Amino acid sequence: MNAPTRTSPYDQLMAFQRTTEALAAVAGRTGWDQETVMPPGAAPQRAEEMGALEEVLHARRTDPRIGAWLEAAEAPDLAAEANLRELRRSFERNRRVPAALASEIARVTSLAQGQWARARANEDADAFRPVLSEVVRLRREEAAALSEGDPYDALVQDYEPGGNGALMAAMFAEMRPRLVELRRRALAAEPAPRLAGHFPKDAQLALSREIAERFGYDFGRGRLDLAVHPFSSGSGLDVRITTRVDEADPFSCLYSTIHEVGHAAYEQGVDPAHLLTPIGRGVSMGVHESQSRSYENQMGRSEAFCGWLFGRMRETFGDIGVGSERDFYRAVNAVRAGYIRTEADEVNYNLHVMLRFDLERALIRGELEVADLEAAWNERFAADFGVAVDRPSNGFMQDVHWSVGLMGYFPTYSLGNLYAGCLFSALRGDLPGLDASLAAGDPSPATKWLRDRLQRFGALRMPGDTIREATGAEPSAEPLLRYLEAKFGDLYP
Incomplete structure (x- = not known):
């Protein structure tokens, strides 16, 4: 024996x-x-x-x-x-x-x-x-x-291992001037057209499911539901996404879905050998956000994919208020001074994050109290965006994050945009035929590249090393800023 x-x-x-x-x-x-x-x-x-x-x-x-x-x-x-x-x-x-x-x-x-x-x-x-x-x-x-130093840094580690408030502040200082100038030029130009019409809930959700599948979401291991604030949840064999519906604005539903599919694709794409292990999930929220922003923006808001989506929107909803692919592309990428971070264009989005980063950092450091938060938010928002906040749901109460204790989370959204710029620059170099695929409603060459280069490894490497390994270059804000300046320079000449 x-x-x-x-x-x-x-x-x-x-x-x-x-x-x-x-x-x-x-x-x-x-x-x-x-x-x-x-x-x-x-x-x-x-x-x-x-x-x-x-x-x-x-x-x-x-x-x-x-x-x-x-x-x-x-x-x-x-x-x-x-x-x-x-x-x-x-x-x-x-x-x-x-x-x-x-x-x-x-x-x-x-x-x-x-x-x-x-x-x-x-x-x-x-x-x-x-x-x-x-x-x-x-x-x-x-x-x-x-903490052994800045208390905010201790909370950042929950979401971005190796990150800290000083690094985030330096990133924002590098990005802000060029974003502000890009926004100034866009807002001074002719406004983009808007969609018009009625967009029924069931039709939006049906189109959302179709788009989710085109971006590689596996409904055999997931589901799509509604939530006040869209999110993705789970890992491995059970990864769920949510969206929200506004029958006057289908972009809120469709692009929230694409965004959450990016998160879910990362979790569904991790090598099954890592299931229920510490590395069997995304390595950080910054890297996670790089997937959702790549799916939503560099792919989903590209001129090529918008050409395909324009046709599907008209098949689904009939007259949508814009009559050409170019006008639809401009509507999808409209730069406007709005209240809501999740609905912000690519130019304004990071400015929304910077506001939240500064306020939550001050809250955790004891430099700002909750009693003064709404006034501080409203003052900063008016200074940054030139618009007075009209109600709490458009101000400090719009996001779920602080209520559920996610302090230290917000800066990872912009870090994810930075990583997405790096990834898409490398991806473009490897996939010269990508636009043709996107124009046919097929993002799979790009989603496969991301799965093979990044998603399947889960948390095998630390966040910065994950991006370096996938792209062959040091993470930098420059690819993102060049992408934004080229795209919105064309849209708002």
């Missing part, structure tokens, strides 16, 4: 972690349910459930055996090295956060999401401030437990 085989410390660690990853996936799916189909009256119970799940997850993530396994483990290959890297980072971070605090953050942010949605719908800033103050208090406490 053979003696039982002893598993290595690495194998023991990964077996333990697989259960943790599975429980985290359940928690994520519970969050998806809360934002899509959960009955409103269930919110208090759901908050307790989320808190309980986080308590279990925190206990597993700080289990002393992890430290012993990490110390003894040897990595047999590159994937194992990356798994150990991610586990060390997670273990060090989580054991510095008290379990009671982790559970309380999960409970409060679960409640806060529903309170934000109700207050936003009622334009009731006074109803939102108390819960936001509690979220900020808890995140400050968490940042203090994690």
Whole structure:
């Protein structure tokens, strides 16, 4: 009779972690349910459930055996090295956060999401401030437990490992002058045409599903639902997306769908060998955003793809108020001074992010209090965009992020745009026939390039190394700025 085989410390660690990853996936799916189909009256119970799940997850993530396994483990290959890297980072971070605090953050942010949605719908800033103050208090406490310097930097690490506030501020300082000049020229030019007509909900959703499939979304491992704020959720074999519908503005639905498909494609594209491991997901929110912005903007808003979409829109909706492919392309890429970040054009988008970055950084550092946040937002918005905020849902209450505690998340949107510029510059060099494919409604050459060069590796490499490996160059804002200046210089000569 053979003696039982002893598993290595690495194998023991990964077996333990697989259960943790599975429980985290359940928690994520519970969050998806809360934002899509959960009955409103269930919110208090759901908050307790989320808190309980986080308590279990925190206990597993700080289990002393992890430290012993990490110390003894040897990595047999590159994937194992990356798994150990991610586990060390997670273990060090989580054991510095008290379990009671982790559970309380999960409970409060679960409640806060529903309170934000109700207050936003009622334009009731006074109803939102108390819960936001509690979220900020808890995140400050968490940042203090994690930080050895700037508390905001500790929270950035949750979303962009290796990033910090100073790096983000430098990136914005480089980008802002050229974006402001590009916006000035666009707003001084002849305005772009607008769509006109009625765009029924069911027809928008049907076209959204078709477009999602064209961009490679696998509905066998996902689904499309409606949410107040569109998002993607999940990894591996269950990756779900949401969108929203405005029957006067189909672009909100269609381009929200393409954006979330970019996120979902990253998760669906990770090598199945990494399923339920620390590297079996996107490496950072910046790299994640590079996928969604590439899909939405460089592909979905390209002149070539807009030519195809123009035809499908007229087949679906009839008269849409614009009569040529060029006018449709201009309508899709209209530069306007609007309130809403998620509906902003490519020129204005990063300026919206810069506003949020500065405000949330000040909140976490204690330089700004929630009581003064709305006034600070409105003052900054008027200075940056030349428009007075007319109501809270168009101002500091428009995004879900702060209510659910995602401080440190916003700058990764612009970092994702920067990465997208780098990726698409390299992709264009490798795919000279891409425009012809896009004009036929077929983005697959580009989506396959991204899957092969980046998505399938998950979190195998750190964020900057992921972009370097995919493009063969150092990440830089220059490719993005050149792309924007060429595109909008043509649209607004």
